Amino acid sequence: MIELICGDCLKHLDKLQEKYSDRDIILVSDVPFNIGYGYASYKDRLPQDEYLKMLQDVFDRGVPFVIIHYPESLYSIASFLHKSPTRVCSWVYNSNTGRQHRDVAFFDVKPDFAQVGQPYKNLKDKRIIKRIKEGKTCKLYDWWNINQVKNVSKEKTAHPCQMPLEVMKNIVGLLPKGSLIIDPFMGSGTTGVACKELGYDFVGIEIDEGYFEISKERIEDGTW
16 A cells, blocks of 8 residues: 655644554654755755754654654754654765764664565675575664765655665664554655565655655656
């Protein structure tokens, strides 16, 4: 099941919670960073108290949620919400910008690292050789070295802050099977693409019409 909504998430989240009251909802989003990204139709430089209140209105609604953000901002958000993350993973990337990593914070949900495999590192270890022959994989670590989506990336869209599909597949893949994933800031739709590939039901909300059309094309038509 995939449902895509063009509009303000604050006008739709209450209705969605009521509509899907029988489902295990998890909010998952690469939120606006509030550091001046050049989004097409909304401001990414709110006063800090207004920004935190906006995120509180979105995420503080009695369901688990996952936020991707820079570490110092995650601390502020967690403090404002009076919540501690269940687990935090780090997404690391090579960049000539002032920051080279973002954190992924899981609130009120425990990620299952056994659900997402990755290649073994010590391929000469006899125990590892045996496990590989048995068709087993290493469970995912909590430190992900994944390149950003850059202008030369094949998956790049017009969205200025597009998440790599591999990052979102890691996040979604760690969540309980059967969950309904809702992304209140859908952006370019990468969360929805990850959900579709991994078999999770998904609802995406995006306020910008241009970004919404990008998301719709990527998710519905499979152009990723």
